[in-house]
Amino acid sequence: xxxxxxxxxxxxxxxxxxxxxxxxxxxxxxxxxxxxxxxxxxxxxxxxxxxxxxxxxxxxxxxxxxxxxxxxxxxxxxxxxxxxxxxxxxxxxxxxxxxxxxxxxxxxxxxxxxxxxxxxxxxxxxxxxxxxxxxxxxxxxxxxxxxxxxxxxxxxxxxxxxxxxxxxxxxxxxxxxxxxxxxxxxxxxxxxxxxxxxxxxxxxxxxxxxxxxxxxxxxxxxxxx
Ligand SMILES: NC(=O)c1ccc[n+]([C@@H]2O[C@H](COP(=O)([O-])OP(=O)(O)OC[C@H]3O[C@@H](n4cnc5c(N)ncnc54)[C@H](OP(=O)(O)O)[C@@H]3O)[C@@H](O)[C@H]2O)c1
Numbered sequence: 001x002x003x004x005x006x007x008x009x010x011x012x013x014x015x016x017x018x019x020x021x022x023x024x025x026x027x028x029x030x031x032x033x034x035x036x037x038x039x040x041x042x043x044x045x046x047x048x049x050x051x052x053x054x055x056x057x058x059x060x061x062x063x064x065x066x067x068x069x070x071x072x073x074x075x076x077x078x079x080x081x082x083x084x085x086x087x088x089x090x091x092x093x094x095x096x097x098x099x100x101x102x103x104x105x106x107x108x109x110x111x112x113x114x115x116x117x118x119x120x121x122x123x124x125x126x127x128x129x130x131x132x133x134x135x136x137x138x139x140x141x142x143x144x145x146x147x148x149x150x151x152x153x154x155x156x157x158x159x160x161x162x163x164x165x166x167x168x169x170x171x172x173x174x175x176x177x178x179x180x181x182x183x184x185x186x187x188x189x190x191x192x193x194x195x196x197x198x199x200x201x202x203x204x205x206x207x208x209x210x211x212x213x214x215x216x217x218x219x220x221x222x223x224x225x
Contacts, residue, residue, distance in 0.1 A: 001025070001159060004059025006052050006074050007066040008035045011093055013042070014133040015063060015125065015167075020047055022166040029055025029078070052078040061089040061159050062119075068096035068108055075115045086118030089156035091163075092180070093125035095187045102192030109150070109180030120156035123180035124149040124164065126187050137168020140202075148174035150183055 001024050005012040008030035016026045020043045028049040030036030036049030048058075056062055056078035062085060066074045071094055078084055092112045096105040113121045124147055125133065132138050138145035147164045149171055151157045161171040174183060190201035 001162070002027070002058055002060045003163075004055035004057075004062045005029050006055060006062060006064050006071075006078060008032075008039045008049070009065060010130040011125070011133070012063060012065040013039055014130045015065070015093075015163075016043055016047070018133070018136070018167050019163060020044055024163075024166070027055045027058040029053075031074075031077075053084065056080070056084045056088070059088060061091060061156075061163065063091045064094060064112060066094070068094045068106060071108065072111055072115045075112065080116040080119065083118055085116045088119050089153075089159045090116055090119040090121045091125070091160060092121055092123045095126050095184060095191075097188050097191060102188050102196055104181075104184055104188050107181055108184060109177060113177060120151065120153035121177055121180075122149055122151035122153075122156050122160045123174070123177065123183050124160050126183055127190065133167065139168070145169045146172040148172040148183055150174040150177050150180040152177045 003016065003019055003024050004027045005016060006029045008028050012028060016028065020026045026043055026047045028036040028039045028047065029052045030049060031052070033049070040047040040049040052074055064071055064075070090112065092109050094108045096108050098105045109121060109123045127148070128145070132145065147169045149157060149160050149164065151160065164171040193199040193201040
């Protein structure tokens with residue numbers, strides 16, 4: 001798959017390092033050419049770099065990997081309003097978490113979708129710290145990391161499921177893009193527990209065996225009875 005990035009920071013590096021290693025073609029899109037070129041150099045001979053518009057034009061899948069406050073501006077620089085990302089898989093890993101309060105500053109998937117007419121936005125990779133995406137593979141207690149993804153377009157979801165599997169992770173269907181705010185809120189809650197309280201956010205959820213699923217039926221909604 002041809003993958004472009006908007007951003008040349010930690011998330012772009014962690015994810016594209018793994019994807020390039022799996023044989024995907026990567027173009028790093030950066031505002032400072034030397035940073036993009038340096039990252040592309042670290043990725044290996046097949047990787048290239050350019051500006052935001054070039055990376056958007058290159059990618060069948062394009063990863064938005066800039067600070068949340070810069071995302072819409074960067075998409076505009078990439079030509080998104082003019083349709084540069086029409087028909088592309090646009091991967092949104094951003095979190096607009098208010099430092100110290102661990103609340104959400106903006107609904108990122110919604111803002112990104114509004115800014116990119118015709119793109120197939122998929123929210124994913126926003127729940128874990130960048131160091132997790134550097135693990136080869138991310139496996140904890142013998143269980144590969146599950147990566148929830150939310151999106152509407154079947155082809156885009158299939159592409160992101162492939163990219164998740166290429167990290168050694170397991171795609172978890174999170175539903176349509178209208179559910180992406182739940183992923184953003186989950187990140188805020190977990191980061192608040194981890195950073196704010198030093199608590200293990202993972203311990204908040206029981207295993208599937210204790211999810212309250214009755215024989216062949218839907219699980220009851222916790223608290224509904
Ligand atoms: N780090 C994590 O653990 C983590 C985990 C999950 C999700 N995320 C999300 O992933 C996204 C990227 O995070 P990161 O950790 O990769 O950040 P980062 O290492 O600080 O990199 C941010 C990138 O955004 C670019 N950028 C920042 N402001 C810009 C602007 N106004 N215009 C153009 N480019 C701008 C930076 O360019 P320069 O290098 O030129 O400054 C850099 O390439 C964020 O939305 C974050 O919430 C991060």
